[in-house]
Amino acid sequence: MLIRLLAGAMLFCVVAWVNGADTSSILKAGTRAPTFSLPGLDGKRIALSVYCGDKLSKPHINDVKHIVVLSFWATYCKPCRKEIPELMKLAGKLSGKPVKIFCISIDKEGGSKVGPFVAEKKYSLPILLDPYSKTAERYGVTSLPSLFVIDKQGVVKYSSVGYDGKQPLDTKLEAIIRDVEAGKALSTASSEEGEREAVEAPGVDESAPSRITPRQRWKAVARVEYGDDPQEVADELDVPVEALKTWYSQLKDAALNLWQEVVPVPGELEE
16 A cells, blocks of 8 residues: 555656646745846846846936846747737736836747747747746746746745636736735735646756856956845856856965965065
């Protein structure tokens, strides 16, 4: 009997994994949204902190706090193809209001695959690229589509997994955004219903961080020293944040070695 129960449990876990049903890791309402800086199809980077958070990072670009909607998707995700057009409808309804909608692709091939796909489908929303799924991982994304509504202070107010066609998504999100703007507590802060697809294994950047030049490394360290967010700096270079710590240590050691060459230690001074 015990063996049967164990076998049944294992089978359930395998089926759940294959169907992408494990959504327990997705960020829930009340969680501070992880910062990111991701490139768009045009190569320009977009940072979450430009639009929401306690303090906007680039007020010279944008000085108005926004509610931000993020949709993680991929070209191989069929339910995503149903969700994005409805997000486009929502964008049309909210035109001129302080709301930004970004679709974050986790396709391993990056812009070379996503660009032609977006052109073919005529998607008009801003598309960001997360080919190594680093941002998706920080948001706990294991299935697609995964959607988040972030308030003006940078806190997740709503998250969902899968596409549920029972109610028009644009109408549903419009009501959620209205409640977020009014500061109301949402009765349904998260949803795990509808069609979904499991996230494919992310790509591996074999050239990072060795592809980063010494000048880029020292500039990155200097930015952090002057107060830039380490995770944001790391995202711009597509390297782990731990790499910045390594570079800092290397720079410190190099500076100490150089100093000792220029200024001898007291014990080495000639009498």
